[in-house]
Amino acid sequence: xxxxxxxxxxxxxxxxxxxxxxRIEVEKVVEKQVDFNADFLKNMFAKIExxxxxxxxxxxxxxxxxxxxxxxMLDSDDFLQKFHHALLELHLEEGALVCPExxxxxxxxxxxxxxxxxEDEV
Amino acid sequence: MKLKQLEGLLxxxxxxxxxxxxxxxxxxxxxxxxxxxxxxxNSFGDVSDKVVADFGCGCGTLGLAAGxxxxxxxxxxxxxxxxxxxxxxxxxxxxxxxxxVQCDIKNFxxxxxxxxxVIMNPPFxxxxxxxxxDFLSVAxxxxxxAVYSLHKTTTRDHVKRTALRDYNASSAEIxxxxxxxxxxxxxxxxxxxxxxxxxxxxxxxxxxxxxxVN
Numbered sequence: 001x002x003x004x005x006x007x008x009x010x011x012x013x014x015x016x017x018x019x020x021x022x023r024i025e026v027e028k029v030v031e032k033q034v035d036f037n038a039d040f041l042k043n044m045f046a047k048i049e050x051x052x053x054x055x056x057x058x059x060x061x062x063x064x065x066x067x068x069x070x071x072x073m074l075d076s077d078d079f080l081q082k083f084h085h086a087l088l089e090l091h092l093e094e095g096a097l098v099c100p101e102x103x104x105x106x107x108x109x110x111x112x113x114x115x116x117x118x119e120d121e122v
Numbered sequence: 123m124k125l126k127q128l129e130g131l132l133x134x135x136x137x138x139x140x141x142x143x144x145x146x147x148x149x150x151x152x153x154x155x156x157x158x159x160x161x162x163x164n165s166f167g168d169v170s171d172k173v174v175a176d177f178g179c180g181c182g183t184l185g186l187a188a189g190x191x192x193x194x195x196x197x198x199x200x201x202x203x204x205x206x207x208x209x210x211x212x213x214x215x216x217x218x219x220x221x222x223v224q225c226d227i228k229n230f231x232x233x234x235x236x237x238x239x240v241i242m243n244p245p246f247x248x249x250x251x252x253x254x255x256d257f258l259s260v261a262x263x264x265x266x267x268a269v270y271s272l273h274k275t276t277t278r279d280h281v282k283r284t285a286l287r288d289y290n291a292s293s294a295e296i297x298x299x300x301x302x303x304x305x306x307x308x309x310x311x312x313x314x315x316x317x318x319x320x321x322x323x324x325x326x327x328x329x330x331x332x333x334x335v336n
Contacts, residue, residue, distance in 0.1 A: 001221050001222075001223075002195065002219075002221055004173075004195055004221075004236075005195075005197055005221045005223065007233070007236070008197075008232050008233055008234070008236045008237070009223070009232070009233070010231045010232065010233050011231075012225075012229055012230060012231040019231070020233045032219055034219065037171065037194060039171065040171050040194045044173075044236075047234065047235075047236045048236075049233065088194075088195070110207075110210065111210075111221070111222070112203075112206055112210065112222045112223065112224055113223050113224065114203075114224045114225075115223055115224060115225040115230065116201065116224055116225060116226060117226070117229060122229055
């Protein structure tokens with residue numbers, strides 16, 4: 001699972017008001033190379049929750065992203081390369097996503113998070 | 123990529139070995155999948171460089187077609203872990219980097235509209251009434267650009283009307299009418315889960331609907 005997917009996911013347990021972002025528990029990270037696409041990154045920048053991406057990438061062992069970012073940084077190739085790597089190339093292969101409010105864990109196996117709810121959570 | 127090439131690649135992927143009737147797991151064939159995505163890309167520009175979600179992805183055919191046509195990020199969502207396992211193998215076979223999430227579409231929540239396009243061959247609601255509309259309702263909340271969805275021909279007026287009136291679609295039009303193979307989801311076929319049992323296969327008439335958002 002890429003961190004772009006993580007940036008969209010939210011805990012959907014009944015009664016949880018703010019289920020975003022899910023905390024990441026890492027057992028295994030893999031990296032897969034992706035072709036660089038600057039236009040895509042510039043377009044995504046406005047939609048991404050930056051702090052969630054920074055925290056997620058740090059929990060995956062990648063600490064190159066600046067804590068704060070603004071659109072003027074999109075002119076920097078160095079910044080775009082790091083953004084690209086964090087957003088698209090880092091994958092959570094094994095581990096869990098943790099609801100920030102309840103602590104409920106959603107397991108991630110073979111890169112696939114299981115977001116199915118139990119009966120009493122719907 | 124040419125249409126024939128796309129269809130050929132999709133023809134090589136693995137399909138359900140043991141479809142589950144209650145989930146209406148009939149495969150999306152390469153013929154229809156290739157045309158659906160080819161149209162989305164070449165007529166509307168909704169695939170390449172986009173974030174695309176495949177709702178109820180099953181073995182991944184539609185999402186993989188999006189990946190082959192250059193989608194930047196493809197997410198396949200399905201409730202069934204066996205389907206996701208096959209879809210994941212299919213993605214590896216095609217050397218595509220596709221993400222998957224196991225979830226129940228109707229209680230799934232996304233943060234904001236990051237997804238550009240949703241593509242789907244939802245359950246037609248023949249086993250579980252309203253399943254098709256649950257999918258459509260969520261799809262139209264999630265997509266920021268467009269939704270491409272296959273529906274049973276007989277439901278066309280209901281689907282269009284509800285999408286426009288209740289789900290915030292700005293337009294709803296039929297792109298094409300297609301025949302494809304489906305298991306008859308009748309009472310009698312509950313015990314016959316293999317699609318190659320000829321008596322339980324029918325050619326059904328369905329439509330590809332295209333919804334614009336906003």
